[in-house]
Amino acid sequence: MMRVVIGALVALAVIGGLMLLGVGIPAAAQDTMPPAPYAYNQLDDPQLEAEATALMQTLRCLKCQSQSIADSDAPMAGDMRHQVRSRIAAGESPDAIRAWLVARYGDYVSYTPTVSATTWPLFAGPALLIAIVAAVLVRRLGKRRAGSGERP
């Protein structure tokens, strides 16, 4: 019994050691450069920082496509935050910065939905559905009222 426990402990230690060594392998595919100046540093002006944060929360990280650049620790997301903050600090409007990125990566980079040639059904669909439901309701209610009116 004692032997089994010791054996299990040794096995755990060996696996743990291998995992520690193994961590170095995927980490080698990351750069070792320091982050861009404004990747993790906020702007001094709280008003401008708030503008930058609001924009960063609606821009998609290109490396980790389900995160915004505000949420991601990918080096490229840090470099994108640097672009956003330094452009805001230089007086560019958030809309202009979004447009700059969309001109390079397409609508995909922006989480804020826009009406375009491919997305208009998303906006028109619900409006059309509501219109149909309203038409059906008006007809049925109208019928019922007319029906009840005939009764004495």
Next chain:
Amino acid sequence: MRSSVWLWVPLALFAFFAGLAAYMLTQEKDQFVESTMIGQPLPDFALKPAFADLPGAGRGDFVGGGPRLLNIWASWCLPCIAEAPQLEALQDAGAEIVGIAIRDRPEDVAAFLARHGNPYVRIGADDISEVQLAIGSSGVPETFVIDAEGVIRYQHIGDIRADDVPMLLDQLEKAR
């Protein structure tokens, strides 16, 4: 009779959307974010040399002469090792390759080139991915074809495989 047919419409719609969702779930997701800068002029930039032996790179280096390849890479990028022989093959076939090293250190660049060969005529150091973002590149490695007017003509995403070499030479010829 007519109303009973209409009763099936919601179920049919539901079945259609469920079927569509099931079909889309089996389709492979396209992870690549393509640059929308194809056909646009290369933005203005000037990068310092990525290491001592080669000059840096700027927009001016792409204007005049023939079409060139712009290779976005890094010494820390594993697929870049895989594409190194293909870059040499492209160089041997006469392609002029300008490199941009993303978030890289001079000593790491030198060690990578000593180990895997140097197909570049110049390499700019992009320490904060600014040129990468300016041309709509979303990762390493990527290779762009730039014509002699400095206009971006083609983007290849990912490492260059052996069968991509003739295709890229073809794209260079088209950009002439």
